[in-house]
Amino acid sequence: MPGTGKPTLAVVGATGAVGSVLLRTLSHHADVWGEIRLLASPRTAGRRLTVRGEECEVLALSEAHEEHLAGVDLALFLVPEAVAARWAPIAAAKGAVVVDTSAAFRGDSDVPLVVPEINAHAARVRPRGIVASPGCATLTLVVAAGALHAEYGLDELVVTVQQAASGAGRAGTGALREQLALVTGSELGNHPGDVRRAVGDHTGPFPGPLALNVLPWSGAPAADGWSSEELAVREEIRKILDLPRLRVTATCVRVPVVTGHSASVHARFERPVTVGRAHEILATSPGVVLYDDPAAGDYPTPADVVGTDPTWVGRVRRSPDDERALEFFACADNLRKGAALNAVQIAEHIAAELSGPSGTSDR
């Protein structure tokens, strides 16, 4: 609370895929928090988890115990969209600033959508007391795209995002591991539908078999054949970069990777580009690591960047037919920069603001 010591933090959804990574992130970051309170569904209330080296009991988020949200300065919401839609406004009404990682508020014009490397300032104006963190597909590439935009001016993005299983939470990781056990050691993958038959109904949150496969679908059906996830990438990038008319087309595919999203990006700019200057920009941008020497085998892959914080970028090329277009390949850990880390970064900015001398912004 402003001036009165370190702020109280609530982690809502502490037991999930993002929640687990978030607790580890808190343990490794400078300790700016007073009390840290962990919440999850009544199903797992009572479980003990470790954060900052201390055991902490998980409390239930439930109507019977709304007091668990009382006295919270900042609440990180790492729960399914419907749960966030219901509970984030309640937490805000009780006085907490909410940082939400779900899709519930990302499109709300009264809710800033924040990637601290790009628009940290936007987190200071939050009419609903809520700040949203973008989806993991967007976060795979937006830090790198934003850095290049600052120099060259973005005109169009065409992206294919390869999403890992854990993007669908614990259930996603579990389903992939289960499916792999069903197909490994067999000759499956050579006949139409043999993987689908072997996987049977062990598809988990996915619309089909993911082991030994690529699923060109993630999210829910939206208008005109698009998936909600693909349209979200477009809307989120436009909002974060404050380019409401930017042309963006995204294809989201799910790949049999545990954690680590990757994106193949075609970026067209207003001005001519060079690979040399693009390298300089990426190499010096906060949150980005340039790893680009294919002849030496240096390009990022999900299995190599999982468990790390930055967005890794390689395969930077200029289109042979267009001096204003760059291709690049970006990888980021969907549970870290794609969710927990970005949320913690936002929370730390707000904590500094709350305990800072000015502390004058809307909540």
Add this chain to the structure above:
Amino acid sequence: MPGTGKPTLAVVGATGAVGSVLLRTLSHHADVWGEIRLLASPRTAGRRLTVRGEECEVLALSEAHEEHLAGVDLALFLVPEAVAARWAPIAAAKGAVVVDTSAAFRGDSDVPLVVPEINAHAARVRPRGIVASPGCATLTLVVAAGALHAEYGLDELVVTVQQAASGAGRAGTGALREQLALVTGSELGNHPGDVRRAVGDHTGPFPGPLALNVLPWSGAPAADGWSSEELAVREEIRKILDLPRLRVTATCVRVPVVTGHSASVHARFERPVTVGRAHEILATSPGVVLYDDPAAGDYPTPADVVGTDPTWVGRVRRSPDDERALEFFACADNLRKGAALNAVQIAEHIAAELSGPSGTSDR
């Protein structure tokens, strides 16, 4: 031979990944061939393989036995590039028409590059006696892109091709299966480099671990950060569609799928497009199956289309920001349409020509 009975066919590389599928294809197609002679390296000479229901001994391709190429009317080459570069001209000099699936001759202006659904006519003019079949990355999407081009006029393609392990032959499939055995049943895939360490030097023909990973690289280093495979997609599509100045940017990534390439395609045309008309075009194009109803779970995936002949297309959408751009997702079996089937289709066209009444073209 013209007028004198059915042509003699040589299958060079009969023991490989493409070769095995090709023998099955021959067994299922109308039997237009006289003798079928199987060849491979001296390593596997003597092995017996089945084609058209009959066992057949594999002969060695070697200097000591050039007579194995004598009397051949049509030779299908399904061998590594360097082997094709050396032996295809020898087979041609002995009188065979060569259909080559390697990259050795695809860029040669005296060698037609043929996809029968698009440019079957081109196979009739073959100054070197050689016809090339495109790479499997190109063949993932070119039939569908060509069909749309015929109606709308292509202006630009931006594609990401997800390549399966068997695109790198028997060695590729073997390496993926071996790697999966090393990572399945573990908790690998959550820490930086843990998959790489578990896979160790079992990378096979790949530049890194493929299990639980995506490798943004295939082919050899080419100029300006491109891979040879990516530049080949550009050159091959331009040549097949006879659009020497078409703008094409490709990204080729390797995914942990046994067989079945897929491609995320952004196609921009000279004229405005509609999804309805694009559906009609794709649904009625030879060699294409339209499978596009995401709300019902209908879109092609590698695991579902492996072992089938056509190019499957789904996820057709119009860009929300550009009335001239379509996105689609194409899948094809890289060993069938991507290699063996396309080669057999070319060979059958040439067989008809050789045994036909006119039979007057250059070899």
